[in-house]
Amino acid sequence: MRHEASEVLKKLAGPAAELREDQWTAIEALVAGHRRVLCVQRTGWGKSAVYFVATALLRARGAGPTVIVSPLLALMRNQVDAAARAGITARTINSANLEEWDAITAEIASGSVDVLLVSPERLNNPAFRDDVLPKLAATTGLLVVDEAHCVSDWGHDFRPDYRRLRTLLLDLAPDTPVLATTATANSRVTADVAEQLGDALVLRGSLDRESLRMGSLTLPSPSHRLAWLGEHLGDLPGSGIIYTLTVAGAHETAAYLRGQGYEVAAYTGKDETADRLGAEADLLDNRIKALVATSALGMGFDKPDLGFVVHLGAPSSPIAYYQQVGRAGRAVKKADVLLLPGKEDADIWRYFASLAFPPEHQVRAVLDVLAGAGRALSTMALEPRVELRHSRLELMLKVLDVDGAVRRVKGGWEFTGVPWRHDTERYARVAAAREAEQEAMRRYSALTTCRMEFLRGQLDDQETAPCGRCDNCAGAWYSSEVSPEALAAARAHLGRAGVEIAPRKKWPTGMAAVGVGLTGNIPAREQALPGRAIGRLSDLGWGDRLRSLLTGPDGPVSDEVFKGVVTTLAEWAKGDARWEQRPAGVVVIGSRHAPELLGSLGARIAEVGRLPLLGTVPSGAATELASRTNSAQRVRALHGGFSIPPSLAEAVRDLDGPVLLVDDQVDSGWTMALVARGLLLAGAKGVLPFALAVTA
Known part of the structure; x- marks a missing residue:
């Protein structure tokens, strides 16, 4: 045999x-x-x-x-x-x-x-x-x-x-x-x-990879990391993968490298299947130098002669890192593996950790809704009734299905009546293990001993020994220096401001079940126009600055960020997707957590644009709950939570053009959608949303 x-x-x-x-x-x-x-x-x-x-x-x-x-x-x-x-x-x-x-x-x-x-x-x-x-x-x-x-x-x-x-x-x-x-x-x-x-x-067996030469370069900013990659990508052997932690980071990096003359393609879970297939084929046939990818390319991609893997930002686990770098060096004698960690990595880890299995009271609430329904409910039908986002709700239902508490059937999920126990201690131990993995990844980034030996130890490999190949064993083979010209180009690329805020065009499913009479398509006369923000919180360039401003203590908008505001508005006025009509006045959305930031932002926009500052749309207490829930729950919390004061309604009716509606950040887009709807119903000629940041 x-x-x-x-x-x-x-x-x-x-x-x-x-x-x-x-x-x-x-x-x-x-x-x-x-x-x-x-x-x-x-x-x-x-x-x-x-x-x-x-x-x-x-x-x-x-x-x-x-x-x-x-x-x-x-x-x-x-x-x-x-x-x-x-x-x-x-x-x-x-x-x-x-x-x-x-x-x-x-x-x-x-x-x-x-x-x-x-x-x-x-x-x-x-x-x-x-x-x-x-x-x-x-x-x-x-x-x-x-x-x-x-x-x-x-x-x-x-x-x-x-x-x-x-x-x-x-x-x-x-x-x-x-x-x-x-x-x-x-x-x-x-x-x-x-x-x-x-x-x-x-x-x-032994988890050593004799073909991999591992290193880490600590660079002071996203601009330095991008500049380094732009200068050294051509020096890396063969073709390979550049991993980023976010979808925005993948597309931003790919765009920069293409601008530097490299043949690269982005690959993320948000891209169309045909685009991903084409990108895979291009890398397999060596028609491109690299795929710039998220973890969507983490498992299963098989290119034996892959010559390098670079990480712009560290994964949250040494084990996940080992798995991703394992794409390289399978049928070549030597492949380069480089980590370029960033201080923003921990913020991204925390975000993904927030998507873990929900606490017991939220799980029980879902089970109670299904038990009371007496029939199968789809995930979309459940959303208005529970306080969980769609992806987290879907994950939880799959776990409950495996545990036998619910069953997936045609039409959605049904309650089985099988007793269910929230294994709180196990979930806490898993969360603690995740935190330990993050700490281990921090240690890896700053390691002065053998990198492969460290990773093998994290995987409990019993046969560890120094590899003799990594930067700590054999010395660094790449300098961390970047030229002033490359740094200037990277800063210019990452300093570009402006992303679109797409208007909401359809109400969430099932709103009638929670007493909100909004259903189907949002009438065109009640829709906001396409809007703008400076950048995404996940951007390599603006992300860190915007996160620092929005998570810090309340205070006036900084001069640095306001320069981005001016740039974004100027580009919006003259770009290919420019507004059809210049705004005629400024309205600010009221905030309980950042009133000084939004007040100064609205006032400075009005001053620089020579526009009247018409006032603020006050928010009710229930609107603060909307940031923690899914779309249906957000609309439920926000509906009726904003009122247009009579004086503001009169002011917007008298304008000859649209209102520029200002907020600090846009997550789901429902706050903008509902306040815009209120202004439009009050007689505004149009509403142009503007925010400092979008979270997605």
Whole structure:
């Protein structure tokens, strides 16, 4: 059987390929022993070879198709191509190929498919779960759980949909082999995943990556980091990935590098699928120097000759960092890995930490609403009734589904009546583990000892030793200096002010259920016009300055930020997307937490624009609650929370042009939408929203 396995491997990886001992141990356990196996091995070790070789051997012995649960479309596409090289027919079912599902299901039924790759989200799609999954479970010859650390909420990238694997494991025939693989699991995550598999053979190898040369450069500002990258990107070997912490950062960096003459593309979860596919193909074929990506490219992208990975900003976990840098150096002798941390990284970590599992009282409120409804409710129908944002509500419902307290059905979520307990202690321990990971990442950035040894230690690798390659072992190979010309170019790029505030055009679903008579499309005569802000709080350039102003003590707008205000208004007046009519007066939205900031901002805009300052729209107490909730709850809190004083209504009616409506920041956009609606109903000719910052 080992000879047979070797022949399949040669088809898969080339005539020189030889099975590693742990690869053979895993294959033999799966094929001959029908065991459950957990492989914790470094990126590039050949975990996918284990399941493709095992598939070929099992299929030759009459077993059913292999089912691979895989987290990202990029990984699926790579693996379909890899399987074909070994004569294995693979198909994938995911959200991007809905039109192919029926044909693929028919191929599975006919026995012509050897491997089916499914995304974890499919496991809890009602139609797939109820109609397809039971048949798959009955006929599966091998179940593979790729990126298995996602199963564990101790892991750096926990995904609730992966917990649905528990049900699938229970439905498998008793002797069905199961393989779980990951490159990023410390001892706690390994033990958690192994326990969920049940009686698993754990094969854990050294996590050293001999091809990686690791370094860190501490630079004083986002401008310095961007300038450094613009000067040195051409020196980095081959093609690679530049990771940023935010979507805005990815697009901002890509735009700057293109302006410096580099062929690069942005890649984020917010980009269109076709654009992401095109960007992947360009990098795979070396048509571009780099993808500038968020963690959307974190798992599954397979380019063996990737020559470098640079991080503009540090991930919140050394384990996540190890996973991302593992994209590089898989089939080349040397690859460069560089971290350029920023002081703003911690603010971004805190934001993502705020999206964790909600406290018990919010969970109970959702369960009470579902129990009282007596029927299934969609996430959008739930939003007006609970105080959770859409993404956080969706995450919580998936966890409750796995716990059995709710069930996803056609039409939404239904209450099951199964008792549920909020595991407060466990959530607190997970939160503490996350904080410890953040502290470890801070230590990594300032490390004076071996970087690879530190990362391997964070992953509980027992065979750590200094690598002899990193900047601390062998000396820095790149200078942290940037030229005055490069710094000036980066500052000019990041200093550009102005982002659009898109008007709200449709009311949230289900407002009637909470006593608010707003539904459907917002009439055009009640809509604000497109607005402007200086920048996003997540911007590399303006983000830090705007966050400092908005989170600090209340006080007048600073001269530095007001220069950005003037620049933004000037560009708005003359750009391609300029306003159709110049504003004729200024109105300020009242604030309880920053009255001095907004008062000075409105007054200075009126002075520099030679416009009348018409007054302030006062806000009620309930409007302060709106910042903590989803769109439906925000509209509920804001509706009736702003009143247009008679004197202000008279003033806006007398204007010959639109009102410039001023606020400090825009999050959901509903405050602007409702105050604008009030001004328009009072007789304003139009409303142009303006804010210092947008949060998205």
